[in-house]
Every structure is written in C-alpha cells, then in structure tokens.
Amino acid sequence: MTIRSEPEQDRPDPDLDAIMSERRRLTGLAYRLLGSLAEAEDAVQETYARWYAMSRQQQEAVEVPGAWLTTVAGRICLNVLGSARARRETYVGDWIPEPLPERAEWIGGRPDGAAADPADRVTLDESLSLAFLVVLESMTPAERVAFILHDVFRHPFAEVAEIVGRTPAACRQLASSARRRVRASQPSATPPARHAAVVRDFRRAWEAKDIDALIRLVDPDATAVADGGGLATTFSPPIQGGERIARAWLELARRRPDDMTFAERLVNGQPGLVAQQDGAIVTVFAFQIAGDRIRRIWVVRNPEKLRRWTAG
Numbered sequence: 001m002t003i004r005s006e007p008e009q010d011r012p013d014p015d016l017d018a019i020m021s022e023r024r025r026l027t028g029l030a031y032r033l034l035g036s037l038a039e040a041e042d043a044v045q046e047t048y049a050r051w052y053a054m055s056r057q058q059q060e061a062v063e064v065p066g067a068w069l070t071t072v073a074g075r076i077c078l079n080v081l082g083s084a085r086a087r088r089e090t091y092v093g094d095w096i097p098e099p100l101p102e103r104a105e106w107i108g109g110r111p112d113g114a115a116a117d118p119a120d121r122v123t124l125d126e127s128l129s130l131a132f133l134v135v136l137e138s139m140t141p142a143e144r145v146a147f148i149l150h151d152v153f154r155h156p157f158a159e160v161a162e163i164v165g166r167t168p169a170a171c172r173q174l175a176s177s178a179r180r181r182v183r184a185s186q187p188s189a190t191p192p193a194r195h196a197a198v199v200r201d202f203r204r205a206w207e208a209k210d211i212d213a214l215i216r217l218v219d220p221d222a223t224a225v226a227d228g229g230g231l232a233t234t235f236s237p238p239i240q241g242g243e244r245i246a247r248a249w250l251e252l253a254r255r256r257p258d259d260m261t262f263a264e265r266l267v268n269g270q271p272g273l274v275a276q277q278d279g280a281i282v283t284v285f286a287f288q289i290a291g292d293r294i295r296r297i298w299v300v301r302n303p304e305k306l307r308r309w310t311a312g
Contacts, residue, residue: 019051022066026073028124032148033077034084035097035133037308043080047073067159074145074163081141092230094238096298097133098305099267099284126189127152130268130286130298135185139178146171147178187290195289196264196271202287202294203262203273209253214246219293224248229302232282245297274309281309 023044030040047069051059062068088095126132127148136144142164149155149163150171157168157175164171190198198217205213220242228234239245260277267274267286275283284306288296300306 019048019065019069022069023048026069029070029148029153030073030077031100032127032133032136032152033074033145034080035137036305037098037100038304039080039084040077043073043076046076070149070155071159071163074149078141078145078164081144085141092228093234093236094225094227095137095229096225096227096300096305097130097137099130099272099286099298099300099309100128100269101265101267101309124152125269128269130270131186131288131296132182133268134296134298135182136178138181138185140174142166143174143178143181146174147182150175151179187288187295190289190291192271194292195287198289198292198294199271199273199287200264203264206249206253207262209250211246211250214249215243217292217294218242218245219290219295222293222295222297224297224299226299227302227305229304231303232301234299234301242293281306284309 026044026047027037027040030043031037034040034043050072051065051069059065136148139147145164146157146160149160150157157171160171160175161168164174166174202214202217204210205217222240222242222245224235224239224245226234226236226238228236235248239248257277260275260282263274263276265272265274265284267284270286272287273285274281275285282301282303284300286298286300287294303310
C-alpha cells in the first residue's frame with residue numbers, strides 16, 4: 001500500500017468506476033479467504049466503507065487505490081477468520097464452505113495480469129473448487145491469507161507481509177506450509193469431462209437404486225460429509241468407506257420424496273448435483289474425483305448456504 005506524503009494539488013478525484021471495478025476481484029479474494037460469500041460481501045462492504053470514510057486529501061494520497069483496497073480487505077478477512085474459528089467450534093455438525101452455483105463472476109484475478117511464479121502455483125479456477133476450500137479450512141488464518149494472496153492472487157511477499165503483519169520471510173514460510181497441505185490432500189487432477197462422466201454415472205446409479213454400480217463408483221476409502229447447520233436434517237458424523245456410502249445413498253434413494261428430482265449442475269465450477277423439491281434447490285452435492293472413482297462427497301443442506309441457488 002503506497003501513500004504519497006504530499007498529494008499533488010492538481011490530481012483529479014479517484015475515478016469512481018476504477019474504484020468500484022475492484023469489487024469483483026475483492027469479493028473473489030474474500031470468498032476464498034472466508035469460505036462464505038455472505039461474509040465475503042460484508043468484508044468488501046466494510047473495505048469500501050473505510051475508503052469513503054477518508055477525506056478527499058487522504059484518498060488522493062493513496063498511490064494505488066487497488067492495492068490499498070486489497071490491503072484493507074485482507075486485514076479485515078484475517079480478523080474475521082480468527083473469530084470464525086471460534087464460531088465454528090459451536091456450529092451444529094460439520095461446517096462446509098458455502099457452495100456457489102456459477103464460477104465466472106468469482107475468478108477475477110490481479111488486474112495487472114502478473115505471470116505465475118513458481119510455475120506450479122494454484123490457478124484461480126482450481127482455487128475455487130469446494131475440495132480446495134475445504135483444505136483451506138485446516139490452515140491457520142495467517143497461512144490461509146499468505147497462501148491465497150501469494151500463490152493464487154500473485155501478490156509479492158512484501159505486500160503480503162504488510163497485510164499479515166509479519167516479515168516477508170515469515171510469510172514465505174506460511175505459504176510454503178500451506179502449499180504442502182494442499183499437495184498432500186489433493187489427488188491428481190481429473191479431466192473435467194471425466195469428472196462430469198463419473199458424476200453422471202453416480203446420479204444414474206443412484207436413481208436406479210443400483211447398489212453394485214454405486215459401490216464401483218465410490219473409492220473404498222471415500223468419505224461423505226454433510227452440512228445441515230442444525231437447520232436441515234442430514235447425517236452425522238461423516239460416513240467413512242465406499243460401501244457404507246453406497247448403501248447410505250441407496251437408503252436415501254428409497255426414502256426420496258416423489259416430488260424430489262436430481263440435476264447435474266456446476267458447483268464452484270466443477271460438475272456436481274443438486275436436489276430440487278417444489279421447484280427449489282434443497283441440497284447441493286460436490287465431489288472430489290480421483291481417477292474413475294469418487295474420493296469425497298460434500299452434501300450442503302443448510303438453507304442459509306443455499307440462498308444463491310434458490311435465488312438463481
């Protein structure tokens with residue numbers, strides 16, 4: 001965040017369009033940091049409130065408004081993450097990041113288009129997947145912020161350090177630790193077409209109540225996790241083991257209401273499923289695929305996390 005000590009008298013007002021054009025990128029950053037679009041939008045709103053709370057002279061002294069907004073948003077998210085960890089300890093059941101129905105509006109990156117370095121840095125598309133966001137939940141707030149800002153949004157460690165409040169060397173270590181967590185938890189990438197085919201086969205086997213096909217499609221070491229937030233009925237604790245998951249889904253199929261239907265939809269940019277009842281989406285299913293089998297299933301039924309789906 002660069003500020004001139006003596007603002008130029010003839011400098012025009014910061015362009016409103018330029019300031020507001022940062023909103024999409026800031027929302028994408030905050031969503032990845034917080035795992036909740038509602039919290040992300042609140043963080044971005046607070047960021048803009050702080051900008052417009054400054055005097056004209058203070059705004060003019062900001063050399064790069066986009067960098068200032070990113071710094072403030074990053075610090076707000078860091079504070080929210082600290083309190084969120086305490087809140088999630090009292091959350092009813094397992095907490096899963098809020099799923100998004102579409103991808104395009106949440107993948108905006110750094111406007112200067114800086115090249116990725118190192119070459120294996122996570123891409124913006126990859127960083128949006130629910131599987132990736134779940135891994136982020138295992139990190140400390142400082143690790144998460146350093147990793148997302150540097151490895152995903154390509155900010156140099158000098159800028160990250162200003163946000164996190166640590167030295168660039170310490171931020172480098174935080175990002176390295178987070179990177180190891182991601183690599184250890186993510187299977188080799190499955191081509192999108194294959195991912196979609198596995199999800200489609202799973203839906204068809206589920207609807208046909210074909211237990212043998214379900215067992216073939218689910219990895220023996222798979223895990224299924226559900227999030228109802230105490231507001232919707234679901235299973236708890238997580239289901240471990242491919243056959244147990246297959247049989248649980250078979251039981252769900254047998255109990256399915258007559259007016260409930262399943263549809264294939266993108267969930268955070270990857271093929272997933274939704275359950276619809278009376279025209280409303282009541283459940284979102286996200287999948288992690290390894291090879292030709294399902295490794296993880298995330299089931300989101302908390303209605304507060306499905307508002308984007310109901311509205312859209």
